Amino acid sequence: MNKIQSSLSEAVSQIKDGATVMIGGFGGSGAPLELIHALIDTGAKDLTIVNNNAGNGDVGLAALIREARVSKLICSFPRSADPKAFSERYLAGKIELEIVPQGTLAERIRAGGAGIPAFYTPTSFGTEVAEGKPVEKFEGRSYVQERWLKADFSIIKAFKGDAMGNLIYRMAGRNFNPLMAMAAKHTIVQVNHVVELGALDPETIVTPGIFVNSVVEVSNPQQEEILNREGAYYPPLNAPLSNNEAGA
């Protein structure tokens, strides 16, 4: 078994128009920036994206949204230091937004990966977020029914991975990544380091390889916060057109 792929473009090549794609990360931390940029390069559009946020600046998820590839966003917090990519499209009515409380978002994704179609949570009871959802009392307290969330693809970031897709993460870059790995039909991971089978201690593996389909190494990943400080823009404005774009 070897899940290692040689290039980012190969790794995302199966993602087509209309797909539901979960994107890991919390802000820039744990966000698979290079995979998102490779997804932009494919031209895939009409995507439903699941992420905690809505991008920041002009790179990563913000660039995917600005390039009009996203028709619906499911997230908890679409604000950031520089949210203009999302804000402009949202206020123009060009992107649908489903706001989900952060813990509910995490649990819906976990449930999707764990085969649990619905669950009850105290979160959002009595608020407009709960409107239209079934409510039930348990031990005298009211809880709101929430449904699982699943995806066609997840693109996530880990620190180290092996050919079987076993993963460990780095610091708070873990966040939604292990949950999204479970909840998609096809999970694509960018790792800082591909390591030999057996190099990861089985006691410390966070995501077992069964949840992973493709691993691609990005040994010096870029960081959204740093790119934004530099005023970076993706795709680069002065870059020559790729063959793909030239032919389109």
Next chain:
Amino acid sequence: MSEQLNSIKLSNAQIAWRAAQDIEDGEYVNLGIGFPEMVAKFQPEGREAIFHTENGLLGFGQAPKEGEEDWDLINAGKKAVTLKPGASFFHHADSFAMVRGGHLDVAILGAYQVAQNGDLANWSTGKGGIPAVGGAMDLVNGVKKVAVITDHITKKGHPKLVETCSMPLTGVGCVTRVYTSLAVIDIKDAQFVLREKLADISMDDLQSFTGAKLHIENDVTDLIVPQL
């Protein structure tokens, strides 16, 4: 009158200081992003709370020096933090298991409005724009003590403590204590119960800046904070 208020009311740092005095040694605490983050600076000597952040970290410390940020090591406000000995990382579902499962002792949040029955409105003004809820609805429904720190009135002079919230709710009957720029108020049996107030404001004036009746149970003590 509201101009006079500006000369006596507590600063945000002083409100945060007062809230910090009620956090016990060893408590697990979540501070909302923005103003509530200030509470961490004022932990009384000899006490150490363990701070939780929604994005999967327990036991973080202050911000690193500029230039030493590690952007995989951030808090829910997307600000760089540092690790204290004994810190741990976990994924988002575990993080919110801590929140909803009743494992956190204290959450301190900001507010647009707090109602006398403990209802909180702090996520949307209901006037359009872009809604953003984050983890607030989870925190208010799971953490053992949910406290609010806030100015007593809005910039336009309207009470933030009200009979019924007019803005979209974050949670129902969830707030137990409010630290304002003028007073410390508990919520008990769906009533505001005044515990402390600034010595420089009269009961009548304080009531006039409050949108629901202030009840008095025992003695009301002076709200005393240091110059910060």
